[in-house]
Amino acid sequence: MTDEKTRLGELRDEIDSLDQQIMDLISARARCAQEVAHVKMAANPDENVFFYRPEREAQVLRRIKEHNPGPLPAEEMARLFREIMSACLALEKPMHIAFLGPIGTFTQAAALKHFGHSVISVPLPAIDAVFREVESGAAHYGVVPVENSTEGMINHTLDMFMSSPLKICGEVQLRIHHHLLVSPKHKDQEITRIYSHQQSFAQCRQWLDTHRYGIERVTVSSNAEAARRAAEEPGTAAIAGDMAAELYGLEKLANSIEDRPDNTTRFLIIGREEVPASGHDKSSILVSMRNKPGALYQLLEPFHRHGISLTRIETRPSPSGTWAYVFYIDFEGHMEDETVRKVLAEVDEEAVELKRLGSYPIGVL
Ligand SMILES: C=C(O[C@@H]1C=C(C(=O)O)C=C[C@H]1O)C(=O)O
Numbered sequence: 001m002t003d004e005k006t007r008l009g010e011l012r013d014e015i016d017s018l019d020q021q022i023m024d025l026i027s028a029r030a031r032c033a034q035e036v037a038h039v040k041m042a043a044n045p046d047e048n049v050f051f052y053r054p055e056r057e058a059q060v061l062r063r064i065k066e067h068n069p070g071p072l073p074a075e076e077m078a079r080l081f082r083e084i085m086s087a088c089l090a091l092e093k094p095m096h097i098a099f100l101g102p103i104g105t106f107t108q109a110a111a112l113k114h115f116g117h118s119v120i121s122v123p124l125p126a127i128d129a130v131f132r133e134v135e136s137g138a139a140h141y142g143v144v145p146v147e148n149s150t151e152g153m154i155n156h157t158l159d160m161f162m163s164s165p166l167k168i169c170g171e172v173q174l175r176i177h178h179h180l181l182v183s184p185k186h187k188d189q190e191i192t193r194i195y196s197h198q199q200s201f202a203q204c205r206q207w208l209d210t211h212r213y214g215i216e217r218v219t220v221s222s223n224a225e226a227a228r229r230a231a232e233e234p235g236t237a238a239i240a241g242d243m244a245a246e247l248y249g250l251e252k253l254a255n256s257i258e259d260r261p262d263n264t265t266r267f268l269i270i271g272r273e274e275v276p277a278s279g280h281d282k283s284s285i286l287v288s289m290r291n292k293p294g295a296l297y298q299l300l301e302p303f304h305r306h307g308i309s310l311t312r313i314e315t316r317p318s319p320s321g322t323w324a325y326v327f328y329i330d331f332e333g334h335m336e337d338e339t340v341r342k343v344l345a346e347v348d349e350e351a352v353e354l355k356r357l358g359s360y361p362i363g364v365l
Contacts, residue, residue: 026084033088051092052140054170054269055278057085058361062280065364078365086116095119098130098139104224104244106176110267111143113365114172125221127156131164134270141169142270148176149264150203153314157268158328161286162319167358168284170269172365178204178239178258180212181227181250186234193218195226196239204239207257224248266363275360277334282311284357287347288318288326296327302346303331306339334359 040049064081065074072080089095097115100107101123111121122139124130130142146157161168178200182191193216194208200223201208208217220226223240224247230238231248238250245252289295303310311330318324333340335356348354 029084030088030091033085034091037092050273052089052095054275055281055361058170058278058280058364060085061364075365082113082365083116083118086118090118095140096122096138098122098124098133098142100127100130100144100222101125102222102224104227104240104247105222106174106241106243106265107143107145107267109241109243110145110172110174110265113174114143114170114267114269115141127154128160131160131166131270134166134272135164137272140271142166143172143267144270145265146171146268147266147312148199148203149262150258150260151199154199155316158314158316159319161284161328161355161357162316162326164270166270166272167274168268168360169271169273169275169358170360171266171282171363172269173264173266173363176203176258176263176265177241177256178223178263179241179245179252180254180257181230181238181240181245182236182253183231183234184249184251186236187251189235191215191235191237193233193236194239195220195229195236197221197223197226200226200239203263204257204259206259207254211254211257269360274358277336277359278361280362281334281359282330282332282362283335283340283359284328284330285344285347286326286328286353286355286357288320288324288352289350290352291324298350299327299347302343306343308333308339308343332362 037051040051061078061081065078068074068077095115097111097119099105099111099121102125103123108121108123111119122133124133127144130144133139134142144157145154147153180194194212195218198219201217201219220229223238224244226238227240227244227248227250230236231250237253238244239257244250287299289299300310309332311332312328314328316326316328318326335341335344336359344354344356
């Protein structure tokens, strides 16, 4: 045997032995997580105990990222542990996660990134349907898009919070890559029509104007639906992401055609329960103020005075009347924090209405 073969044999034996140890350790971890579930059930025998703890999962993932020794990047290591936790949790009962469908959308990719692949993901046709599915208890949590770095806020999601009792329980960001996709069956045909979702067209506008100027653009309800159509109709292409391309067996004519290289969408996790502090949290509120001079200043001043960072402020028309507005505000900190409590008490005094949408761990993955 050559030296190379001997060495490879040794290394493979070592890998086999390490795999066995990893498997034993993951199994020990799974038994521990099961035991946690049993302890929770024993302590609350009459209640429908919630095993999933978003704040604890965020802490676990943060610790993994901080202590990762390499050579794997911290994000990769966290992703592996995300899947281990997901599988451990599913031992008790797989969670049902409603998302803005159909199957193959970026929202599904975001749901799986946040919860791992051991959940049952349930596609729904519209954002309000996702809210309703969680409100009724048919799904444990829901995932909806809330903003895109190129295109701005998804107003429909913001407006749903005005009437929904649901809480924001988490956030997850996804880098969005769009591709121009065709079916291998119709690859040689001239493309006369491109299908996509209105958001994806908007995120690829400059590329389309430069490289596919004058070709008809047809807006459909999702980019997974665009991919489905391109798979069936000769002479058409779709703009969609990798999941949709794989699902419908499409080929990439052009790769990553989004106008901005950092094109990212932020998604919210919505649920029925408030999330305790994880140590690195964000909060969201909706506030409507009296229409008088200095109202916005009065609203923001307590945040400034108490040193609380705002991460976003959006204005939406109020459902209560023409030219009245509601402010949607994200800020750093948890509503259990003493300083945040003080600020919100002050805001509450001045506001016509203050709605606490929830505090949740700042996205880790
Ligand atoms: C084990 C627990 O329950 C669940 C499983 C977790 C895990 O596998 O690490 C973490 C949080 C919970 O979603 C716990 O509460 O610690």
